[in-house]
Amino acid sequence: MAEYAYIRVSSKDQNIARQVEAMLSIGITKKQMYIDKQSGKDFNRKNYKKLVRKLKEGDELYIKSIDRLGRNYDEILDEWRNLTRNKNVDIIVLDFPLLDTRNRVNGVTGKFIADLVLQILSYVAQIERENTKQRQAEGIKIAMKNGVSFGRPQKEKPNNFDEVYILWKEEKISLREASRRTGVSHHTFSKWINETRNIE
Known part of the structure; x- marks a missing residue:
């Protein structure tokens, strides 16, 4: 031994x-x-x-x-x-x-x-693993309900957004051009369009 x-x-x-x-x-x-x-x-x-x-x-x-x-x-x-x-x-x-x-x-x-x-x-x-996951899910749900957002912080709209948005809305420029002028992706500019429409 x-x-x-x-x-x-x-x-x-x-x-x-x-x-x-x-x-x-x-x-x-x-x-x-x-x-x-x-x-x-x-x-x-x-x-x-x-x-x-x-x-x-x-x-x-x-x-x-x-x-x-x-x-x-x-x-x-x-x-x-x-x-x-x-x-x-x-x-x-x-x-x-x-x-x-x-x-x-x-x-x-x-x-x-x-x-x-x-x-x-x-x-x-x-x-314990299952309870931890459940507590995390419940915590996230409550936080989201209280307005806490997760993930990357939202990109700030540039100063020229309103001006570019009006040009795009009046079909004077394309979505591609609007994205280029504001320095963001098509996806981000489209998201900003939807947010702006919701408050118009």
């Missing part, structure tokens, strides 16, 4: 010292640590892949916190099952004692408990 640690930070300028210190304190040497300095959006990480190739049945993998493994709970759950079931490796998350597949509580294996906890976390994360 061998012990390994996986350490990850999201970018090269972030500090790994806290995670390294936690691993050293439980007797894992730097030689046994696999470190990635990149996003946790997926598992396509150089040193993580090296670690997985190295892991053998009965080995123990230590992680400081579950978000060091990844950000997406559904993907974490799949990867967790791959390691604990297919490779038969034990995983220990230092900051979350329930996520320790070595433990056995009243005859229930740690693998089962950890799997269950991860499923609950995955479900909670999904619900």
Whole structure:
């Protein structure tokens, strides 16, 4: 049986010292640590892949916190099952004692408990994502109702717009020429035409 640690930070300028210190304190040497300095959006990480190739049945993998493994709970759950079931490796998350597949509580294996906890976390994360989207949609709806506009700020009409608009309205110039004189696209000038007609 061998012990390994996986350490990850999201970018090269972030500090790994806290995670390294936690691993050293439980007797894992730097030689046994696999470190990635990149996003946790997926598992396509150089040193993580090296670690997985190295892991053998009965080995123990230590992680400081579950978000060091990844950000997406559904993907974490799949990867967790791959390691604990297919490779038969034990995983220990230092900051979350329930996520320790070595433990056995009243005859229930740690693998089962950890799997269950991860499923609950995955479900909670999904619900939170949905709630966040709903809150955002409700917030946008209320803001729009109160006159807040989203997207790019509206282009200001140039000083010569009224004069050019009258020329266009009297068919003395084309839409193309009107757009050229006001320095905007056909689309923008057409929008201004509609707005002006609404208040005429």
